[in-house]
Amino acid sequence: MATTMHLCGVKTPHSAFSRRLQCELIPPPKPLYFALSVASVSGLCPRTLENSWRGSVLRVNCEGRSVDVIEKNKMENKNCDGLSNELTCVMKFGGSSVASADRMREVADLILRFPEERPVIVLSAMGKTTNKLLLAGEKSVSCGISNVSDIDELSFVKELHLRTADELDVDRSTVSRHLEELEQLLKGIAQVKELTLRTKDYLVSFGECLSTRIFAAYLNKTGVKARQYDAFEIGFITTDDFTNADILEATYPAVAKRLQGDWTSDPAIPIVTGFLGKGWRSCAVTTLGRGGSDLTATTIGKALGLREIQVWKDVDGVLTCDPNIYPDAEPVPYLTFDEAAELAYFGAQVLHPQSMRPAREGDIPVRVKNSYNPTAPGTLITRTRDMSEAVLTSIVLKRNVTMLDITSTRMLGQFGFLAKVFSIFEDLGISVDVVATSEVSISLTLDPSKLWSRELIQQASELDHVAEELEKIAVVNLLQNRSIISLIGNVQRSSLILEKAFCVLRTNGINVQMISQGASKVNISLIVHDSEAEQCVRALHSAFFVSGIAELDGECGSQNGCASMLPN
Ligand SMILES: Nc1ncnc2c1ncn2[C@@H]1O[C@H](COP(=O)(O)OP(=O)(O)O)[C@@H](O)[C@H]1O
Ligand SMILES: N[C@@H](CC(=O)OP(=O)(O)O)C(=O)O
Structure with missing residues (x-):
């Protein structure tokens, strides 16, 4: 009796492949699941399959082509490029990388320049939006409800996001509800004349919620299927330390289940808000400390066991020194997780202080790249590196x-x-x-x-x-x-x-x-x-x-x- 082989990740967005993924096999003696990258396998005897494993990979000759097949249970948390249809990497773009409509267009082009990748995208708020929101909150405390609409920083944030939506030809309704809610929140702050840490976190969360909505809508408009996610809705569970929350362990399985599940059932590039989480007791929106989108990216990398975590900045990688102190500082080509963690903890603004922890635990390489200069090699951060020549x-x-x-x-x-x-x-x-x-x-x-x-x-x-x-x-x-x-x-x-x-x-x-x-x-x-x-x-x-x-x-x-x- 012929049967259809079960394939992991068969719902590939590359439809040319998916049509070929049905294959006829004699039913195997025990249930085996395979992930297949490029071609169908037909007429293989299960005994051949069982005898031909080399480690977890089976190499078969199919229609004159060599095809690697990998057992599904061995694939868990191991994305081998070309061997499956699962998500491959996370690409995080900071505020400077998505500061305007032009920048968002460039970031979209950059993502599409890597067709072999199936990335999860993490975005920060556009440009200086987080600072503007904090200032608007502080002004609201003392300005009186009737003056909230005139706060310069509120006008700036509204104008920036509406203009960006217009320039990208994205419907204004993508952001208008959030912008109205933002103004209501500021009026609430003006009424109670108090800005608590909890409210501060809710206030700044609008930045990432807005940028990701615009970007996902833009990708969809250009024909690239994308899905927006608010991190606090998909399992980013944190302590209740508002403005400086820590990610809790329960985050990893929850985030993996949601992102992987959605991708498997209906593939679309996930566009996730950086920086945000949900307090485990309060259930309120929390933030991971300034620059926290790096931590969001490494957390997703570990949760999904991705091949690589990329953080795209406005500098050519981690530099030998803060360029604001020494403008001619040079990029550092390689770092270990330990070096990068110390560097971040002791003040290098380029990486969030806690961001190396998930990458180190998951042993997932982190690449720091420049979205303004994508051909620059950047910095590669891994568990070990050759230290024989290293001094400082x-x-x-x-x-x-x-x-x-x-x-x-x-x-x-x-x-x-x-x-x-x-x-x-x-x-x-x-x-x-x-x-x-x-x-x-x-x-x-x-x-x-x-x-x-x-x-x-x-x-x-x-x-x-x-x-x-x-x-x-x-x-x-x-x-x-x-x-x-x-x-x-x-x-x-x-x-x-x-x-x-x-x-x-x-x-x-x-x-x-x-x-x-x-x-x-x-x-x-x-x-x-x-x-x-x-x-x-x-x-x-x-x-x-x-x-x-x-x-x-x-x-x-x-x-x-x-x-x-x-x-x-
Ligand atoms: N050692 C360093 N290497 C690289 N950049 C550094 C370093 N120290 C401080 N910086 C600053 O960090 C900035 C990048 O970090 P950040 O502003 O958080 O980027 P993004 O918002 O794109 O995530 C650079 O523009 C640079 O001014
Ligand atoms: N928008 C937040 C989070 C963040 O990570 O931003 P960036 O990636 O631009 O440093 C902040 O300004 O702190």
């Missing part, structure tokens, strides 16, 4: 950090002292970035992002409270306006890096107030005063990347790569 990869600056010098009054033994100090931070929910200890003292810096998410007044009283608690067991010196300079690279070569770094610092008369090396295998952190930090980074960058590490040989001195401070 990038220099990162985190400004406006608070440093604490805490000296024990010896009321506690050393064990008790460290434990007590950290329990105070735990109780107050403040995380610590860089730490150095001696027998009776500890110096540390506080993670400003955790403090920044709170109101200024709350920050000040929180710091007072920290000091008050610590003073029960120690003498505390609170030092504000400090910066962390992170030297990301191969700590195996720390002597080389430190020799050169201190040579530069000495030449420029800079005193390092604290140093930390060892906890991370890829980062050496130096704490300096804010006022010296940028110039210090410039001098270090030019010593390492312009003069070159080779010039380390010989005496420490300004002729030997120990650059003097460059002018601002």
